Amino acid sequence: MLECFIVTFALVGILTAVIYTFLAWNLSYWQKRGIKQAKSYALIGSFPNIFSQKQNIAYDIDEIYRANKSDDNFIGVLMMRTPKLLILNPVCVQKILVSDFKHFHDNEMSKSVDEKSDFILANNPFVLTGEKWKERRVEIVPGLTANRIKVVYSITTDVCHRLTHYIREQSKMSSSTGLGADELCLRYTSEVVSECVLGIRANSLSDESTPIYANTKKIFSHTYIFRLYQLITGFFPAVQNFYKMRFFPKDVEEFFINLMQKTIDLRRKQNLDSGDIINYLLQLQEKRNLSTPELTSHAMTFLTDGFLTTATAISHCLLLLARHQNIQNMLRQEITKNLDDKGNLSFETLSELPYLDACLHEALRIFSPILFNKKLCTSPCELVNKDGSILKVKTNDIIMIPTHSIHHDQSIYEEPEKFKPERFMPENGGLKSYRERGAYLAFGDGPRVCLGVRFALTQSKAAIAELIRNFIIKPNPKTRADNTLNRKSFFGSLEGGIWLDFEEINSN
Structure with missing residues (x-):
């Protein structure tokens, strides 16, 4: 009996040691590479x-970023067992995305x-x-020219x-929330993209929406699959060699085909x-x-790029404008001052409203x-650290x-938690000044910058101006007052959601 216990205890000990060794194998990975x-x-x-x-993983990243950015351009991290190199300097970011793009051509998701x-x-x-990416880019870009976006x-x-009408009707029935x-x-984005890209009305802004809206929404309700898959491949990277994840559910894929x-x-x-597109x-x-x-x-490509991320941009810009009535009033003045004789904003005018542009980029x-x-x-390739040491990537x-x-x-953006659209006004250097320093990355940068950025900005600014x-x-009292990120989301969205009150302006 005692012998059985000893043997069992020994086997458990050996198994525990093997598992721990496996999990801890990469704990000094980057130190061995000299960083x-x-x-x-x-x-x-x-x-x-x-x-x-x-809390959102972005805060974990931020703690490492803040603690090390003054001494290093980059630092090694582990996502579970998988080593990754965290960049701490916008100049390095610019190098990776733009000047040294040929060395960092692909996104990790491709694996x-x-x-x-x-x-x-x-x-x-x-x-x-x-x-394949180059070929697809050549195919997609002509479909998103300024002229085609102007056509739609x-x-x-x-x-x-229709969004304005929908809000009026919903406000009549809404509760105190x-x-x-x-x-x-x-x-809104489901409706715009469906009509502009497919030429089909999704009826998303009605009580009886078509299956287009439901299936599009279903795509993004499966992000937990990515989280689970990342956890598994974080422990066992080799899993990616024989099993790939599915983001589009099979029934959704068949529906859209x-x-x-x-x-x-x-x-x-x-x-x-x-x-048109x-x-x-x-x-x-x-x-x-x-x-x-x-x-x-x-x-x-058009649909997914223009659906969730654009909706996120619009909703959070509205949130920040709602919190800052003085900024909202200034934006309203810019919009109303530029309406034509019929009370509309032309495509050209919408593209040339500096304060609207600044508000949206500050929200992003x-x-x-x-x-x-x-x-x-x-x-x-090689990356140079602040102390002159070189990492061979x-x-x-x-x-x-x-x-x-x-x-x-805060060394780049003064009072970074505050909503200050004037950062991006032309007289202060505008968006260009931040992008050139690798400090504005809402749409990425370099050759792989988001292909749909012009379309996304147009539909975002059109909705914001209209509302x-x-x-x-x-802001409705149900909406939190800080900028805490949703702890379970991969996207930059507010914890608890955004709830707003819409008070119609008397046009008389």
């Missing part, structure tokens, strides 16, 4: 809130997806690598009017020769001999939709760019 490594623990690595979710597991996402420019601008303004801005803006085929058939039956996609299909699934992946700074970005080293090293931390760095000119917007 400082952030405090890390077996199992959880450098970011304990990946597991606990007591987690392939066409067999998720055809639509695998063909998104954000995921594509190498020559009348659709955008029509959706804006106000209206959920997150949901309002998701409905069928919808795209119906859209193709309808447009060709109508025989319209317009300059769907017409461009049909021309591209003929030119490249694309299948319906391939064309769907192109369309979904405070609540960056993407809190951090992860790049993949595609060919060896190897192929497949993962680079973390802390967007949220840079955007909230500010029609309503005095105030």
Whole structure:
């Protein structure tokens, strides 16, 4: 009996030691490569809130960033067991994204997806690598020119009017909790993108929405899969070699492929020769001999890029304007002063409203939709630290760019937690001055900057202008007063959601 106990105890001890050794194997990984490594623990690595979710992981990153940025340009971290290099200097960020782009060509997500597991996402420019990315970029960019966005601008303004009507109707029925801005803006972006890209009305701004809105929303309700997959691959990186994750649920993928085929058939039956986005996609299909699934992946690039991140930008800009009535009034004055004889904002005028532009970019700074970005080293290069030491970056090293931390760095942005649109006004250097320093990353930078940025900004500014000119917007008491990030979200969104009160402005 005693012998059995001893044997069992020994086996348990050996197993425990093996597991601990496995989990702790990389705890000194970066030190062995000659650079400082952030405090890390077996199992959880450098970011304990990946597991606990007591706060957003961006705050874990921020603690490391603030503690080390004065002494180092970069520092080693572990995400569970996976080593990553956290960049601490915007100049280094600029180097990685722009001047040394050829060495950091791809995004890390490319390792987690392939066409067999998720055809639509695998063909998104954000995921594509190498020559495939270049080819897709060449195909997508002409569909998002200023002229094409101008062609569909009348659709955008029509959706804006429907959004105003929807808010009026919902306000009549709303309780003391106000209206959920997150949901309002998701409905708006779903409607705009569906009509502008697919030429189909989603009826998102009604009580009886079509399956388009429901299926689009379902895409982003599955982000927990990414969290689980990242946890697993954080422990066992080799999992990515034989199992790739699916972001688009199978039924959603089939829905949009069928919808795209119906859209193709309808447009060709109508025989319209317009300059809109769907017409461009049909021309591209003929030119490249694309299948319906391939064309769907192109369309979904527009749809996914323009749906959640744009809705997040609009809702948080409205939140910050609601909190600062003086800024809201100044913006309202700029908008009303530039209305034409029919009371509208032309496409050209909307693009040339400096205070509106500044308000939106300041909101994107405070609540960056993407809190951090992860790049993949595609060919060896060198990074120089502040003490002159050199790190030889190897192929497949993962680079973390802390967007949220840079955007909230008080050495770059004075009083970073405050909403101060004047930072981005032309007389203060504007957006360009920050981008040139690698300090503004809401849409990324360099060759892989977000392809849909012009479209996203247009639909965002159109919605904000429409609502500010029609309503005095105030934060509902249900909305928290600080900028605490949602602890469970990968996106830069406010914890607890955004609830607003809309008081209609008397036009008489």
